[in-house]
Amino acid sequence: MRKIITLLWLYLLVLPPAHAYVDPSSSLLLIQGALALVGGVIAFVKHPLEKLRAAWRWLSRKRDA
């Protein structure tokens, strides 16, 4: 695990520059899923009870369906 993290850090440090004809912000589309996951964790941490209730309601709907 430590090796994987070290490799990831090295990879991020030596990323090559983007080509001029690529919208540099397009890379953010690639990682939106990961960023949304972080956002979901943040939302859960801020309002855990609310999120648990919403999850319970969603599960109940699935079970009833």
Added chain:
Amino acid sequence: MRDPRGVLRLREDGVVRALHAPLASDDFLFHPLARQFVAEEKLVDFSTSSLGSIESPRLPFVSHPDEWADSQLFDAAALTLEICDRLASVSHELKDASAWNVIFDGCRPVFCDHLSFQRIGGPQWWAFGQFVRHFVLPLSVSRWRGMPSSEVFRVHRDGLQPSRARELHGLHRFFTRQWPLMMAAKESNARADRRTATPYHARLVQFLRWQMATLKPRQIPHGGWASYEATRSHYGEASIRQKRSVISTWIENVRPRWVLDLGCNLGEFSMLCAQHGAKVIAADFDPNCIDALYRAQRGNRSIHPVVANLDDLAGGRGWAGWEIPGLPARLAGLSDVVLALGLVHHLAITHAIPLNEVVAFLRQCTQRYVMVECISESDPLVIHLCQQRGRQAAEFSLAGQLACFGQEFRVLESIELEGTERRLLLLENFTKQAR
């Protein structure tokens, strides 16, 4: 200009977006949430009397992101995120998340791009990258590298690219929350994640709010001109009170609708004019001063803070230099009164602007009156500034200043401030009066 859905036309009394195709019956502008945004003053009011156009009232003065203090950009970001969040709850999104979609009605941000709303078409939010470029990265560079966001927009109309942000931050970016947003692009096509149909929008808003939490501009103005009021030793208490009293009396007599306060510092005299019912454009070159003024007047519609360096005002910007009018064009003839208090000697001595050019600029900005503070050649600050610039104080004599102003203005009143070498002048533009 660049919206493919329509053409923007500015009229004297309003703004019209002429659409290339009529609005669909299920367009967001017909949704109750759109009207709720208007009622909460988060969206500029609009009418769709004809499906082929959208009409809105026109604000008399609009400032641009390259003229905002950091707190203004931060509030514009917060407004954009709030709108995004509430749109996501009704399956809509913003097509673009540009800082230029927000305007300030005084010290109150309001969203103005009525064509930016669309139904969510996929899990990804395409404008996410634009939000990062326009709001997150400029505020990050200001917070961590000390470059005000107004300076960023002066060079980069479309916000700060991740690669540029990376260069400005250097390795320090890894100690900020913003580092994932400065990653380089490895591929040119970004495919939507098809494993889930659930839109990312609400969670992305949460992520962006978490990002913005560390970028809130510092509350305490630090040094420079922001501490001028507390440290001015060239005024005694009596002369400051006299100055306030004179300006207050003049404003009360003139009753201007609009005042332009050039070199407003923390807005002491801008607020004085606003108390008399005027709308005030408060301009200063120091972003910290404008930031402090904006925070003190948040929500106030009467005061329009603007970061503007008179020594280096841009003409038009954008496409072919005419898409976005420069500040001089937006200021011309708007104000009934221009305040130039403790300003002229800085322009003439520090920046070596010929006095007749300063006078001509003031004439261009005012419809009728100018209230100017002239300083005599024997004032210690004038002597000090001249020594720094290798000039002779005698070049800036009071008689010379009066003669210069006299070419464009009539002196209505002249009052010497007690205990100082300073004189307040109430001037009237006699060339405009003759019309």
